[in-house]
Amino acid sequence: MLIRSLVSSKLQSLSLRCFSSAATPQVLKPGDVLRKARAFTEEDVLHYSKVTHDLNPLHTDSAAAQNVGFEGPLVHGMLVASLFPHIISSHFPGAVYVSQSLNFKFPVYIGDQVIGEVQATNLRANKNRYLVKFKTRCIKSDELVAIEGEAVAMLPTLTVEQLLHKEQ
Numbered sequence: 109m110l111i112r113s114l115v116s117s118k119l120q121s122l123s124l125r126c127f128s129s130a131a132t133p134q135v136l137k138p139g140d141v142l143r144k145a146r147a148f149t150e151e152d153v154l155h156y157s158k159v160t161h162d163l164n165p166l167h168t169d170s171a172a173a174q175n176v177g178f179e180g181p182l183v184h185g186m187l188v189a190s191l192f193p194h195i196i197s198s199h200f201p202g203a204v205y206v207s208q209s210l211n212f213k214f215p216v217y218i219g220d221q222v223i224g225e226v227q228a229t230n231l232r233a234n235k236n237r238y239l240v241k242f243k244t245r246c247i248k249s250d251e252l253v254a255i256e257g258e259a260v261a262m263l264p265t266l267t268v269e270q271l272l273h274k275e276q
Contacts, residue, residue, distance in 0.1 A: 141225055142199055143224065144191055152183070157184070167183070179215075183218060188246055188255055191222070192208065193208075193261075196261050208259045213252075213256065214254045220248050222254060225246070226244050242260070
């Protein structure tokens, strides 16, 4: 009984770890924000177009994009939104992306510097994983929210066996 209570208290304080390049892993808490900066290239857009078969000329033809009021070719919204699962899985290997809602607010053009951001808003234990809800957004030009939404992911956690092994 004593061992079970010690393991239980250790699991509560150590169970959800952010596996990053930092020397010591950090515990994810509501309010924590993870970010990734990226500028998408013409090559990125062409590869994405080929893989998805989305051949809309708004993504590859300046004249077509300008004819409908854009400054130039657009980066696919879903390509920009791919930053969100990338951020989560790079910090939590083995994460399972469960859902995503998106609102596209402003266009992202080839070469725009964007910052993808996920903010933990709710964590719930679920067996050997945590179900985590994130507020998601991509910011361009240091102020404009180009994409916003919410994501849910299942994040791996330490098992009792892993915790006991770490304690030895």
